[in-house]
Amino acid sequence: MDYPDLLFRERPIGTENNWAILHFLSGKMQEWGYEVETIPLKCKLWKKGISSLERGRVSFDIYPGPFSPGYEGLVPQMLYINSLDYLKTENLHGKIVLLYDDLCREPLMPKDFPFFYPDDHKILIDLLEEKQPLAIIAATGKHPMSGQNPFSLFEDGNFSIPNACMDAEPARELIYLKGPVSLLLNSEALDASSLQLIARRPGQKKKKVVVCAHMDTKYDTPGAIDNGAGVMALLEAMHLLKDYRGRYELEFVPFNGEEYFGVSGQLAYLDQQEISYDHIALVVNMDSLGHKNGKAAVSQYNIQDEKSIDQLVDGFPKITKGPLWYAGDHSMFAFQGVPCLALTSSNLFEEVISLTHTPKDTPDHLDNTLIKEAAAFVAEVVNSLKH
Ligand SMILES: [Zn+2]
Known part of the structure; x- marks a missing residue:
């Protein structure tokens, strides 16, 4: 199968490349005889440009948080805050705030994230929104679960305070400088629309098998491993199973929004489910597989007969x-x-995560035969399901 180059180009939800992939996928779904369902989605596009922070004639590189509102201004002072206790006591009104150390340990989940929203993230986000600083700069760096360096503390179109991140090392110099602070944060979020696609083959049973791989990427990454490779495997599996004669209903779902704070495609998919979770016999998800120095690693959740999968x-x-x-x-x-x-x-944590969400996530890291084999494995799993 020829894969379009679009699978190795930046394609966040709502962008032109994302629409092009939607057209390509729905074409293949129809060509192979699947019923195609499209669910309309609302989403936000992120537009950004060069941003800067200056103090005492020294200029620092900063990176706007994805979907952050913009800001431009000159303020006499900057507040430096490294703990929640200190944050609680300070008045942030009319101030630009630098958060560092303890407050920047890990990327924060988007506000009210439906699947996982830790209490300590909620406490910090609520406090900042209550205190309404003019803008927030987060001094971060490398985090083991993110390839971005420095990582964005916020990635949330529902967070109303202009924000950016910078590397923690230069931030230490910044703390000792005096004088007014000039901040240009070149970023905005625009309303856009998109679709969630579902390819379906009806079965005789009420139960269904869902095979999925997210089709969107973060901004500023070609997203070859994360998750162009998953979509390649999804296409291959869809092709291999186009004449499936088993009794289960099959669904192939290129989720549109895994990399997006609003997880729009996932929520729309779960919303339109008339049948409950009890009616899903199996979900197979493919994400960030296909790195040439590894294998495809299979993990099992809530599976009764783990041995038969192992075989x-x-x-x-x-x-x-x-x-x-x-x-x-x-x-x-x-x-x-x-x-x-x-x-x-199989080398996700050792090798692959440092590529994902970065410009380094390019197709030369992929092993196409491994991706094909992963699809063949998925088809075999589906075909082997007992009735
Ligand atoms: Zn992914």
């Missing part, structure tokens, strides 16, 4: 067993007790 794994040289991980689209099903398999790269 299938043994039949494929480039497939191996992998550890559980609760990020990605299988999580929302796994937390509900639905049987799930997740396929990713």
Whole structure:
């Protein structure tokens, strides 16, 4: 199969490239005889430009948080805050705030994120919104779960305070400088629309099998491993199963929004489910698989007969067993007790995460035969499901 180059180009939800992938996928779904459902979505587009922070004639590189409102201004002072206790006591009105150390340990989940919203994230976000500083600069760096360096503390179109991140090292110099602070934060979020696609083959049974891979990317990454490779495997599996004669209903879902704070496609998909989670026999999610230095690692969630999956794994040289991980689209099903398999790269934590969400996530890291084998494995799993 020829894959379009679009699978290796930036394609966040609502962008032109994202629309082009939607057209390509729905064309393939129809060509292979699937029923195609389209659910309309609302989303936001992020527009951004060069941003800067200056103090005492020294200029610092800053990076706007995705979907942050813009800001331009000169203020006499900047507040430096490194703990929640200190934050509670300060008046932030009319001030630009630098958050550092303890407050910048990890990326914060978007406000009220439906699948996972830790209490400590909520406390910090609520406090900042209550205190309404003019803008927030977060001094961050490398985080083991993100390829971005420095990582964005906020990535949330519903967070109303202009925000950016900068590297923690130069931020230490900034703290000792005096004089007014000039901030240009070149960023805005625009209203846009998109679609969630579902390819369906009706079955004789009420129960269904869902095979999914997210089709969107973060901004500023070609997204070859995350998750062009997953979409390639989804296409291959869809092709291999086009003449499926088993009794289950099949759904192939290129989720549109895994990398987006609003997870729009996922929420729309869950919303339109007339049948409950009990009627899903199996979810297979493919995310960030296909790295050439690894294998495809299969992890199992809520699966009754793990041994029979293990046996299938043994039949494929480039497939191996992998550890559980609760990020990605299988999580929302796994937390509900639905049987799930997740396929990713066996070297995800050692090698792949440092590429994902960065400009380095290019197709030269991919092993196409491994991706094909992953799809063949998925087809075999689906075909082997007992009735
Ligand atoms: Zn991903």
